[in-house]
Amino acid sequence: MIEIQDITFQYQKKPLFKDLEMTLKPGNLYGLLGKNGAxxxxxxxxxxxxxxxxxxxxxxxxxxxxxxxxxxxxxxxxVPEEFLLxxxxxxxxxxxxxxxxxxxxxxxxxxxxxxxxxxxPGRLDRLSHGQKKKFLLAFGLAxxxxxxxxxxxxxxxxxxxxxxxxKILASExxxxxxxxxxxxxxxxLEHLIDPIVILDSGKILFSQTLEDFSAHYSILHGELPDGxxxxxxxxxxxxxxxxxxxxxxxxxxxxxxxxxKAVTTHPDRFTTxxxxxxxxxxxxxxxxx
Amino acid sequence: MxxxxxxxxxxxxxxxxxxxxWARPLAIGGTALGLLVLVFSxxxxxxxxxxxxxxxxxxxxxxxxxxxxxxRAFLELRHPLSTQNYLLIPASFEEKxxxxxxxxxxxxxxxxxxxxxxxxLLSEGINxxxxxxxxxxxxxxxxxxxxxxxxxxxxxxxxxxxxxxYRKYSLIKTWLSVMALFFVLTVFGYLVFRLFLHGYFDGMxxxxxxxxxxxxxxxxxxxxxxxxxxxxxxxxxxxxxxxGVMPVCALAFAYFRLRxxxx
Numbered sequence: 145m146i147e148i149q150d151i152t153f154q155y156q157k158k159p160l161f162k163d164l165e166m167t168l169k170p171g172n173l174y175g176l177l178g179k180n181g182a183x184x185x186x187x188x189x190x191x192x193x194x195x196x197x198x199x200x201x202x203x204x205x206x207x208x209x210x211x212x213x214x215x216x217x218x219x220x221x222x223v224p225e226e227f228l229l230x231x232x233x234x235x236x237x238x239x240x241x242x243x244x245x246x247x248x249x250x251x252x253x254x255x256x257x258x259x260x261x262x263x264x265p266g267r268l269d270r271l272s273h274g275q276k277k278k279f280l281l282a283f284g285l286a287x288x289x290x291x292x293x294x295x296x297x298x299x300x301x302x303x304x305x306x307x308x309x310x311k312i313l314a315s316e317x318x319x320x321x322x323x324x325x326x327x328x329x330x331x332x333l334e335h336l337i338d339p340i341v342i343l344d345s346g347k348i349l350f351s352q353t354l355e356d357f358s359a360h361y362s363i364l365h366g367e368l369p370d371g372x373x374x375x376x377x378x379x380x381x382x383x384x385x386x387x388x389x390x391x392x393x394x395x396x397x398x399x400x401x402x403x404x405k406a407v408t409t410h411p412d413r414f415t416t417x418x419x420x421x422x423x424x425x426x427x428x429x430x431x432x433x
Numbered sequence: 434m435x436x437x438x439x440x441x442x443x444x445x446x447x448x449x450x451x452x453x454x455w456a457r458p459l460a461i462g463g464t465a466l467g468l469l470v471l472v473f474s475x476x477x478x479x480x481x482x483x484x485x486x487x488x489x490x491x492x493x494x495x496x497x498x499x500x501x502x503x504x505r506a507f508l509e510l511r512h513p514l515s516t517q518n519y520l521l522i523p524a525s526f527e528e529k530x531x532x533x534x535x536x537x538x539x540x541x542x543x544x545x546x547x548x549x550x551x552x553x554l555l556s557e558g559i560n561x562x563x564x565x566x567x568x569x570x571x572x573x574x575x576x577x578x579x580x581x582x583x584x585x586x587x588x589x590x591x592x593x594x595x596x597x598x599y600r601k602y603s604l605i606k607t608w609l610s611v612m613a614l615f616f617v618l619t620v621f622g623y624l625v626f627r628l629f630l631h632g633y634f635d636g637m638x639x640x641x642x643x644x645x646x647x648x649x650x651x652x653x654x655x656x657x658x659x660x661x662x663x664x665x666x667x668x669x670x671x672x673x674x675x676x677g678v679m680p681v682c683a684l685a686f687a688y689f690r691l692r693x694x695x696x
Contacts, residue, residue, distance in 0.1 A: 194517055194696040211435045214443065218523035228514040230454065240450045244443065244523040 145169055146191065146291065146322060151200035153190060160186055160346040170290070171319040175337025176326040177404055182343045184326040185225065188293045192222050204291055218245050221284040225296040229268035229276050237268060238283070247288025256282035259308050273300045281309065285316045292323045298332040306332050330400040340400065342407045349411045354398055362388050362395035363402060375413045376406035438525040447524055447532035463548060466494060471556045474568055478560040483568030487553045491571055494545055496585055503537040503592040504604035510694060511600050517696045526692045534684070537593060538586055546573060590680035594687040
């Protein structure tokens with residue numbers, strides 16, 4: 145379990161997180177959404193100990209990230225949005241690093257590479273960005289680390305590779321793992337990421353499972369039932385697309401982009417009072433406009 | 434607080450990873466240096482002026498080469514992307530620190546000496562074949578040689594700290610910092626000397642007050658003998674500073690700086 149309690153963090157004089165709270169439970173693939181500069185990458189870096197919080201407590205499977213203990217680091221893998229691979233062959237990279245991850249599976253690594261239609265490559269630094277990303281994703285997912293952090297994992301992947309990635313990611317999720325995916329490409333990971341956490345200006349605006357969301361909200365296109373409380377609407381094809389409170393029969397399936405726009409446009413209407421808990425359910429207080 | 438964690442297995446793996454990573458640049462640099470040594474050794478043998486050629490050449494390779502290598506010990510820290518790769522390698526700070534220190538200190542000394550042994554054998558073999566004469570070979574076979582190596586290791590610790598602290602141009606910046614440090618210490622020493630002991634000196638020369646003070650302390654006769662305990666004391670202070678305080682402080686600084694590194 146990952147517990148973030150009252151975390152405060154700022155860059156130089158620019159405050160980002162103040163008393164941030166969140167709990168992530170194993171067995172979930174969390175989608176971390178937010179605008180540029182919302183603090184998504186910073187949150188990932190705090191979670192893996194690359195940055196130190198100025199105040200508060202952060203615990204990942206009972207360990208403190210910024211101590212960077214070997215047992216913690218071998219149970220975590222970060223696939224950053226931008227990264228460098230060393231000037232060594234794929235085989236040597238595996239030979240050097242795999243033994244440092246006790247749960248590494250060579251079979252899974254090879255299976256992921258096959259799925260990505262990538263052979264164990266020669267010099268890693270000479271690969272294209274997409275190939276490097278496929279290699280790193282395949283390696284990271286094969287480490288067996290219980291905490292996987294993926295920052296914009298589909299950036300740079302070609303269209304078939306995005307599908308392959310979704311398939312691999314779905315196969316890698318089990319009850320012991322927490323996968324935290326930060327992304328702008330919500331369409332690439334729709335139907336896969338759940339719960340959803342929306343971050344803006346260092347604050348969590350929204351954190352719910354999709355099941356919870358569907359039980360309390362509906363998206364409707366066209367006429368609205370009497371008494372519907374509209375939280376957000378926009379015009380699509382001459383009709384209004386609306387997010388309304390309460391479950392309504394015949395509602396459209398959830399559109400993450402639409403949800404994101406709704407939450408970031410009217411954050412006050414989606415205030416979450418409690419972080420996502422074990423099953424991903426959230427106590428929430430909706431302040432109606 | 435956390436306890437230091439050191440696993441010999443992980444340490445050996447880190448050493449192997451570092452050695453594997455450095456093998457190519459060191460081989461390229463070593464080959465270039467080797468060619469220079471072959472040429473200059475040939476010239477020295479030809480001009481019959483190479484009595485101390487190999488000891489001098491190895492001193493340069495050990496000293497300057499070692500400091501350049503040490504200054505590049507933490508190349509990863511120059512770029513945030515490679516820094517995050519390095520920091521996330523599943524090993525403790527202590528293991529990462531020790532691996533780099535061993536590689537750049539005794540590791541470099543051992544490899545450079547063995548490499549130079551082979552190189553001088555090759556160069557003098559060529560000289561003997563072509564010119565019918567050769568330069569004397571150099572072996573580390575006495576205490577003076579070992580002491581020179583120890584002096585190098587003491588200085589190297591400063592450049593190791595500089596490699597962690599300075600993200601770019603660490604060799605030059607460390608060198609300038611060392612110079613600045615010595616300058617500050619000299620000025621400090623001079624000020625102490627002038628402020629507290631000025632009554633005992635005319636310029637830099639001891640005056641009669643010194644002799645009178647010694648006389649009051651019951652020390653009379655030859656001033657050289659009178660100064661002797663002070664000289665011994667000063668020498669020990671210098672030794673403790675050079676062999677103990679300076680390297681320990683430099684290494685401690687490097688360790689804590691590495692621990693505090695963020696991306």
